[in-house]
Amino acid sequence: MGSVSPLTFTVLRDTKPEDTTLPAFVVSTTRGFLPRQDPITKLPAEFDILESILSRMPLKTADGSPGLLQAGTLGETVLIELPDLTWAVNKYADNLPLQNALYRDYSFLASAYLLEPCHERYMKGEEYGLGRQTLPTMLSLPIARCAELAGFKPFMEYAGSYALFNYRLEDPKRGLEYDNLRLIRAFENGLDPKSSEAGFVLVHIDMVQNSGPLVEGVVLALDACAASDRGAFNDGMDKVATAMIKVNKVMETMWGKSKPSDYNSFRTFIFGITSQSMFPHGVVYEGVSEEPLSFRGESGANDSMIPLCDNLLQITMPDTPLTNILQDFRSYRPGNHREFLEYVKDRSLQVALKSYALQDASSSALYILAMNQVRDFRWRHWCFTREYILKKTSHPTATGGSPIVTWLPNQLQAVIQGMVDVYEANGKKLGEEVDAVMEQTIRQREMLSKEVEKYCKERNVGSN
Ligand code: HEM
Numbered sequence: 204m205g206s207v208s209p210l211t212f213t214v215l216r217d218t219k220p221e222d223t224t225l226p227a228f229v230v231s232t233t234r235g236f237l238p239r240q241d242p243i244t245k246l247p248a249e250f251d252i253l254e255s256i257l258s259r260m261p262l263k264t265a266d267g268s269p270g271l272l273q274a275g276t277l278g279e280t281v282l283i284e285l286p287d288l289t290w291a292v293n294k295y296a297d298n299l300p301l302q303n304a305l306y307r308d309y310s311f312l313a314s315a316y317l318l319e320p321c322h323e324r325y326m327k328g329e330e331y332g333l334g335r336q337t338l339p340t341m342l343s344l345p346i347a348r349c350a351e352l353a354g355f356k357p358f359m360e361y362a363g364s365y366a367l368f369n370y371r372l373e374d375p376k377r378g379l380e381y382d383n384l385r386l387i388r389a390f391e392n393g394l395d396p397k398s399s400e401a402g403f404v405l406v407h408i409d410m411v412q413n414s415g416p417l418v419e420g421v422v423l424a425l426d427a428c429a430a431s432d433r434g435a436f437n438d439g440m441d442k443v444a445t446a447m448i449k450v451n452k453v454m455e456t457m458w459g460k461s462k463p464s465d466y467n468s469f470r471t472f473i474f475g476i477t478s479q480s481m482f483p484h485g486v487v488y489e490g491v492s493e494e495p496l497s498f499r500g501e502s503g504a505n506d507s508m509i510p511l512c513d514n515l516l517q518i519t520m521p522d523t524p525l526t527n528i529l530q531d532f533r534s535y536r537p538g539n540h541r542e543f544l545e546y547v548k549d550r551s552l553q554v555a556l557k558s559y560a561l562q563d564a565s566s567s568a569l570y571i572l573a574m575n576q577v578r579d580f581r582w583r584h585w586c587f588t589r590e591y592i593l594k595k596t597s598h599p600t601a602t603g604g605s606p607i608v609t610w611l612p613n614q615l616q617a618v619i620q621g622m623v624d625v626y627e628a629n630g631k632k633l634g635e636e637v638d639a640v641m642e643q644t645i646r647q648r649e650m651l652s653k654e655v656e657k658y659c660k661e662r663n664v665g666s667n
């Protein structure tokens with residue numbers, strides 16, 4: 204009676220790269236949230252026509268010549284050339300990493316097909332207007348099938364498609380070094396590795412390649428807390444903060460690798476359906492559903508590193524409609540990522556990680572320093588949003604469908620508040636390093652409030 208059985212979750216140490224019966228995405232201490240093996244680049248021969256359309260698709264193709272999106276002929280090309288290849292998708296049903304590659308490729312084509320008219324208007328300096336409202340069977344049927352097999356919704360996602368399953372190594376021997384990374388698929392100029400589209404995606408890969416030690420730190424902190432092992436707990440928390448320092452350092456390279464002035468042209472193709480003016484009634488997936496369907500678009504909100512930290516550290520978000528969007532985003536990710544995040548959330552509560560940390564001054568300081576990395580990430584992120592989006596476009600919703608001015612600050616203010624609460628609960632006596640961090644944090648809180656107020660006024664939007 205009374206004892207609660209410990210929750211368990213298996214994090215891979217060996218990613219079993221040759222095993223095609225496991226999904227492409229399984230969390231590990233070595234590759235963290237990256238796929239178990241580098242993404243498949245070459246589809247089986249049955250899909251040659253899909254490959255052909257995708258390689259002709261980008262505004263600028265691999266050989267530098269203008270592609271179908273530049274000519275505005277992608278839609279008609281799909282309708283004329285692409286047969287329904289669902290039978291071929293089924294033929295490879297047992298190979299899950301291959302299904303993931305098919306899902307990536309069909310989702311690129313589906314997004315380009317749906318948003319091509321918006322891109323044309325954007326290039327003429329007009330509003331996005333409406334996208335195509337129907338996905339025809341040669342796209343809807345195979346994407347529904349491979350998405351089901353690979354464990355995704357039938358619309359482009361951050362991990363399974365656009366970002367984390369969209370890189371290849373130019374020289375396999377050099378591994379995941381930034382300069383050795385190339386995109387597999389692109390909408391605009393992304394096949395040129397120096398382009399802003401390539402830089403935008405590849406910086407995400409470069410960050411997530413540091414998530415293995417983050418996962419390791421989280422597992423260590425949880426297990427040590429359960430065993431009341433203070434030394435090991437502090438090591439785990441330190442590992443978490445150190446991994447996030449590295450992630451944040453790489454994040455800073457975004458400014459140089461992807462220019463704010465280039466962002467909005469390839470961005471058109473990564474919008475979703477949910478809460479977007481381009482798809483006011485959803486999209487009809489012909490032959491899949493009588494009712495129109497709606498999915499959120501591409502977003503880093505579907506990355507798993509920050510939700511992992513939120514769940515471990517028990518960061519409390521306010522009870523607002525904005526927080527509901529955050530919860531909804533958590534369903535747009537590989538199944539195993541989702542299960543791991545749920546496990547960490549439940550286990551952290553079960554072992555009362557936060558109160559365990561606050562029972563000891565050194566653990567409290569480490570807890571604040573880990574939170575500080577989450578704050579640092581979200582603050583830089585707010586700066587990105589200001590420079591790449593708010594200063595460049597008045598479109599009110601982000602690609603994932605969240606309100607552009609207020610959503611990110613909802614979470615950033617919550618982290619800041621969490622830090623202030625822990626600092627004050629410790630009588631502000633956690634050493635000089637923490638004092639300096641808190642001084643900066645409180646200054647930032649004021650700056651953020653003022654900025655958000657200014658943008659809300661300018662754009663005539665409420666604060667939540
Ligand atoms: C130029 C760079 C970036 C811009 C302009 C940008 C923009 C945005 C926007 C507007 C959102 C709101 C969500 C939505 O789509 O509705 C968002 C969410 C998010 N993005 Fe980014 N992002 C950038 C880079 C990154 C990078 C490099 C990462 C790293 C993984 C990232 C991770 C996230 C996360 C975790 C969220 C959810 C925020 C939260 O939980 O508070 N973003 N991003």
Ligand SMILES: N[C@@H](CC(=O)c1ccccc1NC=O)C(=O)O
Pocket residue numbers: 361365366407470473501502503504592600601602603
């Ligand atoms: N929500 C962002 C885009 C975005 O979030 C994103 C999209 C694809 C891949 C990574 C992303 N990273 C950042 O959040 C936007 O509205 O532009």
